[in-house]
Amino acid sequence: MHEPGKILVTGASGKTGIAVCKALIAKGARIRAWVRQEAYTSPLVVMGIDDFIIGDLLDDSLAEQALRGMAAVYHIPPNMNPNELRIAENLIRAAQSQGVLRFVYHSVLHPQIEEMPHHWKKMRVEERLFTSGLAYTILQPAVYMQNLLGYWQSIQRDGVYGIPYSIDALLSQVHLGDIAEVVAKVLLEESHSYAIYELCGPEALSARETAHRLSQHLGKPVEAVEIDREVWQRNMLAGGMPEYAVETLLKMFLYYEKYGMRGNPNVLRMLLGRNPTTFDEFLAAEIHKFDQE
Ligand SMILES: NC(=O)c1ccc[n+]([C@@H]2O[C@H](COP(=O)([O-])OP(=O)(O)OC[C@H]3O[C@@H](n4cnc5c(N)ncnc54)[C@H](OP(=O)(O)O)[C@@H]3O)[C@@H](O)[C@H]2O)c1
Numbered sequence: 679m680h681e682p683g684k685i686l687v688t689g690a691s692g693k694t695g696i697a698v699c700k701a702l703i704a705k706g707a708r709i710r711a712w713v714r715q716e717a718y719t720s721p722l723v724v725m726g727i728d729d730f731i732i733g734d735l736l737d738d739s740l741a742e743q744a745l746r747g748m749a750a751v752y753h754i755p756p757n758m759n760p761n762e763l764r765i766a767e768n769l770i771r772a773a774q775s776q777g778v779l780r781f782v783y784h785s786v787l788h789p790q791i792e793e794m795p796h797h798w799k800k801m802r803v804e805e806r807l808f809t810s811g812l813a814y815t816i817l818q819p820a821v822y823m824q825n826l827l828g829y830w831q832s833i834q835r836d837g838v839y840g841i842p843y844s845i846d847a848l849l850s851q852v853h854l855g856d857i858a859e860v861v862a863k864v865l866l867e868e869s870h871s872y873a874i875y876e877l878c879g880p881e882a883l884s885a886r887e888t889a890h891r892l893s894q895h896l897g898k899p900v901e902a903v904e905i906d907r908e909v910w911q912r913n914m915l916a917g918g919m920p921e922y923a924v925e926t927l928l929k930m931f932l933y934y935e936k937y938g939m940r941g942n943p944n945v946l947r948m949l950l951g952r953n954p955t956t957f958d959e960f961l962a963a964e965i966h967k968f969d970q971e
């Protein structure tokens with residue numbers, strides 16, 4: 679059955695997926711959500727989503743079923759996954775065979791970086807889209823401001839922000855809410871086919887500067903600390919993180935340490951029609967939420 683206007687979102691229950699689904703629902707879009715497990719559907723059901731594909735993104739026949747009758751797909755690739763390219767190829771093939779011409783891809787800032795496998799694989803996916811015959815759009819977000827929330831407990835409890843690379847490495851950051859707003863715009867407007875958009879917030883920040891801002895906002899000292907990478911690696915492996923993910927993250931930390939990663943906010947400003955969210959606005963909002971809990 680053809681479902682006019684319906685959008686398939688992959689990785690829908692992840693960090694990016696939840697934000698994207700929220701933004702699309704707020705704009706009145708209808709969604710089919712692809713999640714790995716039944717248990718992951720609850721936050722999406724709460725949003726009003728009732729159409730799910732449940733299973734592995736590597737499953738070709740599921741990809742055909744997922745794309746059937748869709749108007750567009752928003753593909754959010756799995757995080758640090760050795761099969762990222764195969765998964766995207768399956769989806770591109772299924773979109774072609776099901777006649778779903780709109781393919782919007784969640785890539786990353788600077789996919790050209792060969793030293794980081796999860797960037798390089800996204801570059802390969804972008805190449806596949808160029809030759810796919812599909813009306814693609816590629817979004818290239820910088821590091822999310824929200825990644826900081828993974829360190830929230832030790833920041834609040836111990837006043838320590840510990841990362842396994844130089845605390846002076848400069849990284850452009852972007853608010854996930856801004857990205858989600860752009861995703862909805864790009865999917866629901868007509869004019870974005872064949873565009874590649876770099877999505878960066880207004881500032882590149884080091885961990886040292888991040889800790890300084892945290893101290894100001896929290897009204898107590900927060901110190902940025904560089905963690906030994908070997909210690910980090912042992913802890914992650916002991917905690918059950920897959921070896922491929924650990925190795926890929928280590929390559930990313932080394933790259934960040936050597937070069938940082940910086941982009942430009944002009945494209946995001948143009949797409950939002952306003953200034954992108956600043957890191958200080960993000961911190962103020964998160965601390966307010968934390969105080970309300
Ligand atoms: N975080 C950043 O700063 C940032 C910046 C730019 C781009 N990105 C890119 O954004 C993408 C998504 O990141 P995220 O932080 O949203 O990741 P995430 O929270 O881990 O979400 C990914 C989702 O995909 C699901 N998934 C993974 N492998 C699957 C498979 N084989 N079959 C079905 N579902 C599968 C995961 O389920 P499970 O939990 O079961 O694995 C999870 O729900 C990544 O490719 C990342 O490189 C991230």
